[in-house]
Amino acid sequence: MEMQVKPSKRLETFHNYEKPFRERMSELEQRGKNIISFAGSDVHPFGYMPPKYVQEALIKAAKKNLTMYPSIRSSIGKRFREAVVAREKKVHGVSYDPEDVIWTNGVTHAHELLYFSLLDPGDECLLLEPTYLTWCEFGYVYSDKIISVRGGVEENEWQVDPDDIRAKITEKSKVLIMVNPNNPTGAVWDRKTVKEIIDIAGEHDILVISDEIYDLIVFDGLKSVPAASVANDVPVITLNGLTKNWLAQGWRVGYMLFHDPEGKMEQFKKKLMDYVDFLLLMPPTMADAAAEVLEKSLEKGGMDHIDALNRKLEKHRDYLWKRLNEIDGISCVKPRSGYFSFPLIEGIGRIWKDEREFVYDLLEHGVYVRPGFLFGKVYGQRHVRMSFILPIDMMRKGLDRLEAFMKKRMA
Structure with missing residues (x-):
């Protein structure tokens, strides 16, 4: 045979x-x-x-001959994480420490990485739908407990239905995933809505993951509200990257941000950081270029x-x-x-x-x-x-x- x-x-x-x-x-x-x-x-x-400085950053990084093995804890990794922290503080007013930043190969990679590292058999994940498709597909690979939640009421400009969130929570609920600004609906949830989601999660000790890759691609005078900005002591993992705001889809530069003022995620964050570092996920040339882009974006006219x-x-x-x-x-x-x-x-x-x-x-x-x-x-x-x-x-x-x-x- x-x-x-x-x-x-x-x-x-x-x-x-x-x-x-x-x-x-x-x-x-x-x-x-x-x-x-x-x-x-x-x-x-x-x-x-993309802006000219994005192209120039990659050329500049390529000429540095950064052909060593990747490491999040290298000087290049430190520069990248510090640049992310500076960006989040200036753009959104949210404070992080460089140790709160983890590199991912694009935000889609972060989706799989978080499902892999967070969910055990029996754990339930509340997925606010409609949502980006990889949150669905990777979720079904790593769990049979992906709970569809009405994350947008069409008659109300796709705003969240908080009652359905509450109705779907059980003692096994571990994670709530939201995409804001939303892909596919284009909804932008206001501060009150985001705060209500966070408060519900906090009441039940549920970790919030907020995918915010479209944070600046917002129309009609609206502004997106980062989940971490209204979270207080509720732990939130925010996802972002260079894909949309800098039109750098092919770079595959993403990152996670850990908002965790009470240290509730410290054990998880440390273990995940070790895992990501072990996988050699952060190409030095791309990390150096990404750091340069983030730094340049904070200069006058950078955005x-x-x-x-x-x-x-x-x-x-x-x-x-x-x-x-x-x-x-x-x-x-x-x-x-x-x-x-x-x-x-x-x-x-x-x-x-x-x-x-x-x-x-x-x-x-x-x-x-x-x-x-x-x-x-x-x-x-x-x-x-x-x-x-x-x-x-x-x-x-x-x-x-x-x-x-x-x-x-x-x-």
């Missing part, structure tokens, strides 16, 4: 649910069909460029590009949002942040069995959108995620196709 190497039971629980849709899109494109994709978050193909970026994204957001709400059978809450909208497709459950069927059907008509179940198995249903980073002319063409498709199907 030939040897067959099988994946572990843990790996078997992982499913790349988007893969079949992308494979179908590739098949159609190979046959000559033009597909306009609203799925992506990579801004570079559409002409978005001027954010205003220009937000003005451009607001214009694109307005166009997509307006067009979507003019299409019969589609309704969309106005996104207040990020790159995405999360429209409701009213015919799902009636004309189409679910989002899968809708997305496959729409693909045949030359448009690809991401199905909502990727962003929450309960509270993502009947929705799709659509990006507004595309050029307006491209969006117009795709939305014309979507509108014709909906007219045909809704007739």
Whole structure:
């Protein structure tokens, strides 16, 4: 009998649910069909460029010949952590110590790392949905106790439902995960809402993880509220990085911040720091460049590009949002942040069995959108995620196709 190497039971629980849709899109494109994709978050193909000092920082770091093994505790690691601390203090007014910072290879890597290091069998994780898709997928790999919580009420601009948080808490609840500003909905939760989430978690000794990668990509004069800024003695792990604010997706520079004034996470933080250091996760060249970027961003004019970026994204957001709400059978809450909208497709459950069927059907008509179940198995249903980073002319063409498709199907 030939040897067959099988994946572990843990790996078997992982499913790349988007893969079949992308494979179908590739098949159609190979046959000559033009597909306009609203799925992506990579801004570079559409002409978005990071500030000049970001490019210069990487060139400068590359010339330093930093080819030693990585170490968080090296002088480069110290510089990076100090730069993160300075950034958080100036931008958000939240104080940290350099020892509160842990490097990750992008924020997505932090998602997996935290599930791996925090959850034991039987531990429950409260996941505020809709949420970013890797919080879902990695969660199901590491736990069978991912509890879907209504993290956004669509009729109230996707604001949180605190009553549902309270209703889902049990004695086994260990972690609560929130994404604010939110991907996929574009919601920005106000101070009162964030404080209420934190207070509920504090009442039940639940650790809060707050994914804040879009903290400055916020529109309409709003400002995001960091969870740690209202947490007082409640332990919070904040996630951020260079991906969005500095348009450096490919750098894979992320970090965790530990807000822990009473030392409740000290044992965990020390163990996780040792683990990350052992894995040699922090490439010296990238860490040196990232530190340079963070330092430069604190200088006068260092974040001027954010205003220009937000003005451009607001214009694109307005166009997509307006067009979507003019299409019969589609309704969309106005996104207040990020790159995405999360429209409701009213015919799902009636004309189409679910989002899968809708997305496959729409693909045949030359448009690809991401199905909502990727962003929450309960509270993502009947929705799709659509990006507004595309050029307006491209969006117009795709939305014309979507509108014709909906007219045909809704007739």
